[in-house]
Amino acid sequence: MATILYQDQFLPRDRGRVDMEDRGYQFGDGIYEAIRVYGGRLFLLDLHMKRLERSAGELRLQLPYSIGHLTDNLQTLIEKNKIDDGLIYFQITRGAAPRKHLFPEGAESVLTGSAINLPRRSAPGEAGIKVSLIDDIRWLRCDIKTLNLLGNVLAKQEAHEQGSEEAILHRGNTVTEGSSCNVFIVKEGRLVTHPADHFILNGITRLFVLGLAKKLSIPVEERLFSTEELFSADEVFITSTGAEVTPVVRIDNQLIAGGRPGAVARRLIDAFNEEVARIRTAALS
Numbered sequence: 001m002a003t004i005l006y007q008d009q010f011l012p013r014d015r016g017r018v019d020m021e022d023r024g025y026q027f028g029d030g031i032y033e034a035i036r037v038y039g040g041r042l043f044l045l046d047l048h049m050k051r052l053e054r055s056a057g058e059l060r061l062q063l064p065y066s067i068g069h070l071t072d073n074l075q076t077l078i079e080k081n082k083i084d085d086g087l088i089y090f091q092i093t094r095g096a097a098p099r100k101h102l103f104p105e106g107a108e109s110v111l112t113g114s115a116i117n118l119p120r121r122s123a124p125g126e127a128g129i130k131v132s133l134i135d136d137i138r139w140l141r142c143d144i145k146t147l148n149l150l151g152n153v154l155a156k157q158e159a160h161e162q163g164s165e166e167a168i169l170h171r172g173n174t175v176t177e178g179s180s181c182n183v184f185i186v187k188e189g190r191l192v193t194h195p196a197d198h199f200i201l202n203g204i205t206r207l208f209v210l211g212l213a214k215k216l217s218i219p220v221e222e223r224l225f226s227t228e229e230l231f232s233a234d235e236v237f238i239t240s241t242g243a244e245v246t247p248v249v250r251i252d253n254q255l256i257a258g259g260r261p262g263a264v265a266r267r268l269i270d271a272f273n274e275e276v277a278r279i280r281t282a283a284l285s
């Protein structure tokens with residue numbers, strides 16, 4: 001049976017329980033991170049932990065453990081679950097207290113975490129995916145990685161019911177991001193993606209891909225782009241911890257780049273794969 005993390009303890013999955021008055025359960029009052037694991041190692045760990053600290057700061061939520069201690073526990077969780085390529089999910093809530101909106105006094109933050117095996121490219125992956133364009137109805141602090149994901153959940157469900165893998169969200173004429181990913185377009189060899197402001201989550205994979213683009217001398221523009229630019233792009237792709245770089249080949253009923261992944265996405269995927277191969281080799285030595 002899988003091992004989970006509850007506060008500082010490792011427990012069998014069926015012993016994981018949270019209080020019914022946990023504020024994560026009642027208000028979505030908490031934060032989370034999902035970190036990729038390659039070759040048993042936490043990928044881009046420091047960036048995830050920085051984002052976690054930022055999310056906690058924005059919500060004035062106390063982290064229950066130091067980042068060092070938390071990292072040790074996550075690494076142990078990987079080992080206990082024998083994860084090679086996988087995903088670690090953990091969340092921290094403001095704790096359990098009688099249901100009142102105000103921050104409770106004296107409640108202790110509650111941390112829970114789990115690990116799953118996630119082989120690379122289990123999704124449609126490199127062949128490209130179909131997405132749906134959906135209205136972005138979320139709140140105005142999408143930069144915080146909170147447990148409040150109802151706007152994202154509804155968008156993803158609507159996309160799924162339209163036969164799509166993912167929802168690309170727009171506010172008015174502006175494309176923001178996906179329901180659980182960031183969105184890039186390519187026009188005349190230049191990458192364009194929404195700037196990291198309050199309207200999107202600054203994805204760790206987004207940051208990593210921006211770094212890869214720099215190394216590959218691919219010009220980047222972090223600026224607003226419109227739904228018209230999305231549909232007329234030479235290429236579209238999404239990025240996330242789980243999906244890595246995944247080309248989009250169809251949006252609603254329109255083919256993108258003739259329905260095949262484009263050359264810029266290919267270069268980024270190759271560079272991504274090289275980085276993962278390097279990490280795996282380092283993990284073995």
Ligand SMILES: Cc1ncc(COP(=O)(O)O)c(C=O)c1O
Binds near residue numbers: 178242
């Ligand atoms: C709304 C949203 N945007 C972007 C991302 C991509 O972030 P990351 O690359 O850190 O996984 C996610 C990931 O879950 C997300 O939920």
